[in-house]
Amino acid sequence: MNSSNQKKRNFQIEAFKHKVVVDPKYADKTWKILEHAITEIYNHNASGLSFEELYRNAYNMVLHKFGEKLYSGLVGTMTLHLQEMAKTIEAAQGNLFLEELNRKWNDHNKALQMIRDILMYMDRTFIPSNRKTPVHELGLNLWRDNVIHSSKIQTRLLDTLLELIQKERTGEIINRGLMRNIIKMLMDLGSSVYQEDFEKHFLEVSADFYRAESQDFIECCDCGDYLKKAERRLNEEIERVSLYLDSKSETKITNVVEKEMIASHMLRLVHMDNSGLVNMLIDDKYEDLGRMYNLFRRVPNGLPTIRDVMTSHLRETGKQLVTDAEKLKDPVEFVQCLLNEKDKYDKIINLAFSNDKTFQNALNSSFEYFINLNPRSPEFISLFVDEKLRKGLKGVSEEDVETILDKVMMLFRYLQEKDVFEKYYKQHLAKRLLSGKTVSDDAERSLIVKLKTECGYQFTSKLEGMFTDMKTSQDTMQGFYAAYAAELGDSPTLVVQVLTTGSWPTQPSITCNLPAEMSALCEKFRSYYLGTHTGRRLSWQTNMGTADLKAIFGKGQKHELNVSTYQMCVLMLFNSADRLSYKEIEQATEIPSSDLRRCLQSLACVKGKNVLRKEPMSKDIGEEDAFFVNDKFTSKFYKVKIGTVVAQKESEPEKQETRQRVEEDRKPQIEAAIVRIMKSRRVLDHNNIIAEVTKQLQSRFLANPGEIKKRIESLIERDFLERDSSDRRLYRYLA
Amino acid sequence: MLCLATGKAASKELERIDQLFFSYANNSSGLIDPEGIESFCSDLEVDHTDVRILMLAWKMQAEKQGYFTLDEWRRGLRALRADTIVKLKKALPDLDKEVRRPSTFEDFYTYAFQYCLTEEKQKSIDIESICVLLDLVLGSRFGPQVDYLVQYLKTQTDYKVINMDQWKGFYRFCTEISFPDLSNYDPDSAWPWILDNFVDWMRAKQG
Numbered sequence: 001m002n003s004s005n006q007k008k009r010n011f012q013i014e015a016f017k018h019k020v021v022v023d024p025k026y027a028d029k030t031w032k033i034l035e036h037a038i039t040e041i042y043n044h045n046a047s048g049l050s051f052e053e054l055y056r057n058a059y060n061m062v063l064h065k066f067g068e069k070l071y072s073g074l075v076g077t078m079t080l081h082l083q084e085m086a087k088t089i090e091a092a093q094g095n096l097f098l099e100e101l102n103r104k105w106n107d108h109n110k111a112l113q114m115i116r117d118i119l120m121y122m123d124r125t126f127i128p129s130n131r132k133t134p135v136h137e138l139g140l141n142l143w144r145d146n147v148i149h150s151s152k153i154q155t156r157l158l159d160t161l162l163e164l165i166q167k168e169r170t171g172e173i174i175n176r177g178l179m180r181n182i183i184k185m186l187m188d189l190g191s192s193v194y195q196e197d198f199e200k201h202f203l204e205v206s207a208d209f210y211r212a213e214s215q216d217f218i219e220c221c222d223c224g225d226y227l228k229k230a231e232r233r234l235n236e237e238i239e240r241v242s243l244y245l246d247s248k249s250e251t252k253i254t255n256v257v258e259k260e261m262i263a264s265h266m267l268r269l270v271h272m273d274n275s276g277l278v279n280m281l282i283d284d285k286y287e288d289l290g291r292m293y294n295l296f297r298r299v300p301n302g303l304p305t306i307r308d309v310m311t312s313h314l315r316e317t318g319k320q321l322v323t324d325a326e327k328l329k330d331p332v333e334f335v336q337c338l339l340n341e342k343d344k345y346d347k348i349i350n351l352a353f354s355n356d357k358t359f360q361n362a363l364n365s366s367f368e369y370f371i372n373l374n375p376r377s378p379e380f381i382s383l384f385v386d387e388k389l390r391k392g393l394k395g396v397s398e399e400d401v402e403t404i405l406d407k408v409m410m411l412f413r414y415l416q417e418k419d420v421f422e423k424y425y426k427q428h429l430a431k432r433l434l435s436g437k438t439v440s441d442d443a444e445r446s447l448i449v450k451l452k453t454e455c456g457y458q459f460t461s462k463l464e465g466m467f468t469d470m471k472t473s474q475d476t477m478q479g480f481y482a483a484y485a486a487e488l489g490d491s492p493t494l495v496v497q498v499l500t501t502g503s504w505p506t507q508p509s510i511t512c513n514l515p516a517e518m519s520a521l522c523e524k525f526r527s528y529y530l531g532t533h534t535g536r537r538l539s540w541q542t543n544m545g546t547a548d549l550k551a552i553f554g555k556g557q558k559h560e561l562n563v564s565t566y567q568m569c570v571l572m573l574f575n576s577a578d579r580l581s582y583k584e585i586e587q588a589t590e591i592p593s594s595d596l597r598r599c600l601q602s603l604a605c606v607k608g609k610n611v612l613r614k615e616p617m618s619k620d621i622g623e624e625d626a627f628f629v630n631d632k633f634t635s636k637f638y639k640v641k642i643g644t645v646v647a648q649k650e651s652e653p654e655k656q657e658t659r660q661r662v663e664e665d666r667k668p669q670i671e672a673a674i675v676r677i678m679k680s681r682r683v684l685d686h687n688n689i690i691a692e693v694t695k696q697l698q699s700r701f702l703a704n705p706g707e708i709k710k711r712i713e714s715l716i717e718r719d720f721l722e723r724d725s726s727d728r729r730l731y732r733y734l735a
Numbered sequence: 736m737l738c739l740a741t742g743k744a745a746s747k748e749l750e751r752i753d754q755l756f757f758s759y760a761n762n763s764s765g766l767i768d769p770e771g772i773e774s775f776c777s778d779l780e781v782d783h784t785d786v787r788i789l790m791l792a793w794k795m796q797a798e799k800q801g802y803f804t805l806d807e808w809r810r811g812l813r814a815l816r817a818d819t820i821v822k823l824k825k826a827l828p829d830l831d832k833e834v835r836r837p838s839t840f841e842d843f844y845t846y847a848f849q850y851c852l853t854e855e856k857q858k859s860i861d862i863e864s865i866c867v868l869l870d871l872v873l874g875s876r877f878g879p880q881v882d883y884l885v886q887y888l889k890t891q892t893d894y895k896v897i898n899m900d901q902w903k904g905f906y907r908f909c910t911e912i913s914f915p916d917l918s919n920y921d922p923d924s925a926w927p928w929i930l931d932n933f934v935d936w937m938r939a940k941q942g
Binding site: 709717 | 900
């Protein structure tokens, strides 16, 4: 070693140089090894390969900058293999096509996995940095491009799939597992492949299929059957999706079925003769209705269609019901029909329309519509209640009583003219109380409580006053008899009900001439009462009383006659005369002539109750008629009821009178509402005042805008309000 | 012609006005009563039912129909600058013009109603009188409306009397509503109910 020639050098570690480094043939050789391996893999000969060696080879190629060669080689060789596979698949006959495709797909996937493992280093380094498609994805894309999209396979695949689905739809059994695999393959290739190569066409073909099928069905099936079929098809498609299609297809295919089978034929189904919605409603076909509801709720405007048809049918039948002359003859029957109709539809909405609130609302608005078409509805509902409280509820359990009363309240709520109902209810209640003919005091009070809850205290305070009067009168009678016990021993028994004016329905105060025995007794009562109650005035309501008379007829027949006060006055006259003319009776009793005629008719002209005889025997009462006691009177009953104080449907003139009174009562209510509103608002325009007043009075009756206007003008005249000087539409409150 | 009366001339005028008053007045009551008004009208050569007398009363702001007080008389004649019958006669056409001016007419119209309320607490006027009054004050300007309205008022049975609010409504109707087509009548506006019915009646007639 020549120390003088040694130069100073930095210490360097030189890279380990593999002896194959620069050899270009190295890359080719390595690739050939890998290529061969890939072929073996595709030929199912992978077991003889060494994973580590192959991995190392691939690794080295990438390391020595031959990644591109490796990648393009992969692409090339895989493509070749796939093309071969495609040929095999193409060659498959008939049913074997799908099976072959499936088999080859599985093969490819296995191969791909192995290949990717071998090429993992490239997958992780070269590919990302060179923005190449990763191996697995590459494998799928190549499969897609060379197999699925190969001209001989693409169409055939789609056709085969669709054909199988069609077969299944017509009832044949198909290989669902195979279908699932193939469809999964398409899904794995990407959602656009699934959609473009299958789903899109599937939906189109299905639409055609269902369009045709629904057309056939609708020609030959009735509505119920058609809906059953539609439901079945819908469920089939849902099942199909769960078994072998992408779950995202469910909504799409169900939309197709819904559109073709339901939406397109909705109106025709609903209006089908003899089997459509209306027939189902009439015949209470709960199952069919429920099916229709469930199917129609899936399509736009489906439920509104059902609801509209139901509503117009309901309104139509309701209208017929309330204008049916036959039904109107019997008010109780009329109301019972309304209740039956309500029950029927409540049940339908409950069982078939899953208690849908919009349907309940439609039901309510329909009832409100037609109940108010008949102005006598308030009167009839009150008569219904009257019948129930007089006898209908006899022997009925407390629970059932409550149910019936609640149903009555439900009808009451539909009434627009609640104040008319109130008037009739009061009249009928008065008759019930005075004739002592109420089945259950508890039931009466229960109903009043319900009315109070619904309408407020004012509605029922007077009604409660009536009950109080009855109770007080009982106490008064006890006191009277206690005080006069000695004197009254022989006299007829007197029962007086003292009614507070204002609580009871207004009655004209008509007196007549009572028989001597009675008038003396009544006077005694009057002085007793006024003795204990100063500052009050009593007037006898002879048109409202009853009397029990014991009578002995010509042949000794004994009877007890239950009559009205008027009838008693007339009959008692015959204790001192055998024959009396109409004029004589009129003079003696001073009963008003129309009442007297009715009274005499009920005593002389009604079979089985003719305690008097009339000459001539005509049905009408003439001024010249003569009356006699009917000595030949017979009845199988000891007690004969002739008086009528029972509530009845009003006659035409009575109805007019009541209507007039209601109208008169409304005027102050309207004015009070106007004043109330104007007092708080001070200034308000015309339209708003009409709206506010109507709203305030809604719970009692429907206020007429013309009537409101008249009341406003009346208030202007009386200086409660004035018009604004510049804007005539504004009203101003005058303090 | 504007005459500015000087102090002396003014008091002379007032004297003559007062003199004129007392020539018609009832001596015991100190007022011109219906009798006095009749002779006043005949001197004026105007019928006492003529609308110009009503206008005169308005100018005087006369309170009670058929009577003029001294104050009212003074008020009216001074405003008209008339202290003799002759001057008064000459002043009438101008008075007519003044009253018919839109700005003053409404006041005159309202006055006309009030003037006819003879009893103390009276608030309404019977249909017959209303018809006469309508014709008197509105007849010349709104002939067709008044004719139909009068016909309607006489046939309807809803109202036997008319109040101030309704009276005012009639004038408003004539000035605002196109007649006889009634095309701009809005029933939802706050027209008096009687006019709603009048319009229905008109429309029924027109078929």
